[in-house]
Amino acid sequence: MNPIRLLLESSEIRRIITRISHQILERNSDLSQLALIGIQSRGVYVAKEIQKNIRDIEGFEIPMGVLDNTFYRDDYRSSLSHEPKVTDVPFDVTGKVIILVDDILATGRTIRAALDAIIDLGRPSAVRLVVLVDRGQRELPIRADFVGKKMTTAPNERVSYRVEELDGEDSLWLMEKDI
Amino acid sequence: MALEIKHLLGLKDVSKSDITQILDAADKFYEVLNRENKTVPTLRGKTVVNLFYENSTRTRISFEMAEKRLSANPLNFSASGSSVSKGETLRDTVQNIEAMKIDMIVVRHGSAGVPKFLTECTGATIINAGDGYHEHPTQALLDMMTIRQKLGRLEGLKVAIVGDILHSRVARSNAWGMTTMGMDVTCCAPTTLLPQHTESLGVKVTTKLDEAISDADVVMLLRPQLERQTHGLFPSVREYRTYYGLDRDKMKLMRNDALIMHPGPINRGVELEAEAADCPQSVILDQVTNGVAARMAVLYLLGGGEHE
Numbered sequence: 001m002n003p004i005r006l007l008l009e010s011s012e013i014r015r016i017i018t019r020i021s022h023q024i025l026e027r028n029s030d031l032s033q034l035a036l037i038g039i040q041s042r043g044v045y046v047a048k049e050i051q052k053n054i055r056d057i058e059g060f061e062i063p064m065g066v067l068d069n070t071f072y073r074d075d076y077r078s079s080l081s082h083e084p085k086v087t088d089v090p091f092d093v094t095g096k097v098i099i100l101v102d103d104i105l106a107t108g109r110t111i112r113a114a115l116d117a118i119i120d121l122g123r124p125s126a127v128r129l130v131v132l133v134d135r136g137q138r139e140l141p142i143r144a145d146f147v148g149k150k151m152t153t154a155p156n157e158r159v160s161y162r163v164e165e166l167d168g169e170d171s172l173w174l175m176e177k178d179i
Numbered sequence: 180m181a182l183e184i185k186h187l188l189g190l191k192d193v194s195k196s197d198i199t200q201i202l203d204a205a206d207k208f209y210e211v212l213n214r215e216n217k218t219v220p221t222l223r224g225k226t227v228v229n230l231f232y233e234n235s236t237r238t239r240i241s242f243e244m245a246e247k248r249l250s251a252n253p254l255n256f257s258a259s260g261s262s263v264s265k266g267e268t269l270r271d272t273v274q275n276i277e278a279m280k281i282d283m284i285v286v287r288h289g290s291a292g293v294p295k296f297l298t299e300c301t302g303a304t305i306i307n308a309g310d311g312y313h314e315h316p317t318q319a320l321l322d323m324m325t326i327r328q329k330l331g332r333l334e335g336l337k338v339a340i341v342g343d344i345l346h347s348r349v350a351r352s353n354a355w356g357m358t359t360m361g362m363d364v365t366c367c368a369p370t371t372l373l374p375q376h377t378e379s380l381g382v383k384v385t386t387k388l389d390e391a392i393s394d395a396d397v398v399m400l401l402r403p404q405l406e407r408q409t410h411g412l413f414p415s416v417r418e419y420r421t422y423y424g425l426d427r428d429k430m431k432l433m434r435n436d437a438l439i440m441h442p443g444p445i446n447r448g449v450e451l452e453a454e455a456a457d458c459p460q461s462v463i464l465d466q467v468t469n470g471v472a473a474r475m476a477v478l479y480l481l482g483g484g485e486h487e
Contacts, residue, residue: 071211071219076483083180083200084207084479120216 001158001175008149008172010164013132016148017046020130021053023146028097031060033125035096039114040068040085043102045163046132050101062099065089072113087117094122103161105131106153108142133172135159182480186305188294189314190356198323198360204476205324205469212248212472222251222482226281230273231308232258232288237443237467238308238318242285245474251482254281269293270300277301283482286310304481312346318442319352321473323360325466326397329438334361339391340382341367341423342401342450345374345412349442350401354380367391369423371412372403388423389432398433399440400425400450416449426452438462 038047070084132148246253291311309315358381
């Protein structure tokens with residue numbers, strides 16, 4: 001994949017996640033009901049940032065889990081095996097309002113798999129979806145409740161979220177898929 | 180990343196990277212097995228035949244459990260009570276089962292090489308669940324998974340495998356797998372229970388128990404296969420126990436933090452006394468739990484993608 005252009009830089013991403021954190025608080029007055037679940041791998045970084053923001057704003061630590069949806073994906077047959085990553089949800093999801101967090105929303109298939117994985121863990125009272133970028137190209141009837149940046153992409157384009165821990169910097173790039 | 184292997188016939192020719200990938204996936208399935216709902220939908224619609232030509236409790240149940248936890252459809256075949264007793268050949272039996280549209284075969288057989296043979300006469304993915312005195316790869320994988328889980332690594336660890344090396348496919352798979360992973364393996368048995376050229380497995384060999392276990396990180400006991408004892412390979416069970424059975428006194432020769440392992444079934448009072456089998460250093464039941472996770476990992480990693 002080749003980079004086409006920088007979409008957002010570090011400070012802009014931080015501001016967007018702060019805005020989303022405020023929106024989550026605005027719509028959920030009972031913080032004790034909330035729990036964050038970040039989707040592996042890069043949704044986890046967005047979820048951590050939201051957790052930190054809410055701690056700074058409200059002085060309250062919302063429990064956070066990490067979810068890998070590999071075992072729930074629908075492309076097991078067509079593609080070569082996916083290497084599973086860690087799942088660690090250290091709380092009971094039943095009765096909770098789950099804030100499900102991913103970096104990029106496109107086809108909706110990742111979210112479909114994640115919802116199935118969460119429902120196998122228990123019965124949340126609700127699941128709300130946070131994405132940093134919604135880039136369109138939906139293949140399933142899935143929509144996000146909190147969207148950082150909405151944009152339209154062509155089928156051969158991807159959006160890449162780079163995080164400091166893995167890539168040395170926080171940034172968001174528009175990429176072109178190799179043909 | 181996909182595995183280099185397409186079937187799991189043994190660990191002899193499996194790379195370090197493939198073994199690591201299987202063990203990494205097994206750790207993820209271990210987490211699944213600790214959930215309240217222990218089932219994931221990954222292998223939905225896949226049919227797995229458990230083709231068992233030899234008796235087995237742990238391995239057969241463990242594979243069936245692994246298949247069910249992955250939402251595959253298991254089909255159990257045991258040679259006793261089948262058309263094998265009417266004279267049907269292995270090839271015919273397997274090709275008939277395959278004609279019913281199956282995806283994978285887990286096979287245990289008394290003859291070495293049967294899993295390899297099946298790859299030549301069917302299109303299904305083959306997993307070896309023990310063939311003769313040859314290999315039992317999933318046992319070695321669950322053993323390595325258990326060691327890594329308890330001690331945090333494999334590379335550089337010393338393992339003593341004590342007992343009937345001659346008849347043990349578990350010892351062979353472990354010797355190959357563990358040396359690939361950079362472990363230091365010593366096989367210990369009376370001379371009559373050591374195969375010729377044991378060193379060719381890349382392991383050290385000794386007949387003295389204290390030499391094998393005194394600085395080992397892991398002591399793995401194997402049972403003398405009494406059902407295969409056709410020509411008196413050791414004088415008596417009592418003598419075997421005296422020299423090679425792990426009891427409280429011989430445990431004093433071991434390091435306090437060394438793990439005690441056994442692939443089962445245990446002959447209590449022969450190779451392992453109750454005080455060793457049930458002590459805090461014993462991870463024998465962890466091995467059984469991890470067996471399901473390790474087999475889920477193998478089924479998962481071999482079952483994906485399209486068959487050519």
